[in-house]
Amino acid sequence: MSDTSLSGHIRTATLEDVPSILKLINGHAKKGLMLMKSPVDIYHNIFNFVVFETDGKVVGCSRLSVLWKDIGEVASLAVSDNYKRRGIGKILVNACLDKAKTIGLPQVFTLTYQVDFFKNCGFKKVKKETLPYKVFGDCLKCPKVECCDETAMLYTI
Numbered sequence: 001m002s003d004t005s006l007s008g009h010i011r012t013a014t015l016e017d018v019p020s021i022l023k024l025i026n027g028h029a030k031k032g033l034m035l036m037k038s039p040v041d042i043y044h045n046i047f048n049f050v051v052f053e054t055d056g057k058v059v060g061c062s063r064l065s066v067l068w069k070d071i072g073e074v075a076s077l078a079v080s081d082n083y084k085r086r087g088i089g090k091i092l093v094n095a096c097l098d099k100a101k102t103i104g105l106p107q108v109f110t111l112t113y114q115v116d117f118f119k120n121c122g123f124k125k126v127k128k129e130t131l132p133y134k135v136f137g138d139c140l141k142c143p144k145v146e147c148c149d150e151t152a153m154l155y156t157i
């Protein structure tokens with residue numbers, strides 16, 4: 001079980017959070033776990049981000065991007081190493097799913113190496129070919145575009 005004694009809160013990201021978000025994402029990107037982002041990538045998407053703040057600092061982030069009328073993506077999910085396995089990742093994903101529900105989005109997918117984590121969040125594995133082409137826009141920016149080894153997972157609301 002995750003440590004539920006953690007204090008802190010989830011909130012919508014602000015422009016001031018951009019350096020912390022970049023540090024979280026690019027720290028994991030250097031380990032090959034996610035795609036590297038530039039400041040402008042985050043500024044353009046700042047409305048989509050939520051962050052988890054504790055001890056006065058941002059220790060986790062995630063975003064929900066709407067890709068089409070019936071599908072969105074959870075991406076840019078990262079939790080600082082010192083704060084992993086305390087339930088923060090799940091709180092961030094649930095916040096994205098809540099946003100999806102609020103706006104009437106029926107499905108949310110992710111492309112991930114963290115299959116067991118996302119299973120725990122209620123996502124199910126799907127074949128990439130079953131997802132509409134429209135969802136693969138970000139993949140064109142990925143060095144692994146032609147040899148993707150991530151697993152596609154879908155949450156139906």
Ligand SMILES: CC(C)(COP(=O)(O)OP(=O)(O)OC[C@H]1O[C@@H](n2cnc3c(N)ncnc32)[C@H](O)[C@@H]1OP(=O)(O)O)[C@@H](O)C(=O)NCCC(=O)NCCS
Nearest residue numbers: 001002077078079084085086087088089090112116117120
């Ligand atoms: C994946 C990640 C966000 C998980 O964050 P976290 O805060 O450690 O996860 P949580 O503590 O919320 O875990 C929720 C549940 O999933 C489980 N879990 C977490 N990471 C797991 C993993 N790698 N494998 C299997 N189960 C995992 C937890 O044990 C917990 O189970 P419980 O509810 O039964 O207690 C974090 O490990 C991370 O930042 N990884 C590197 C970046 C990355 O790969 N991001 C995903 C890009 S799609």
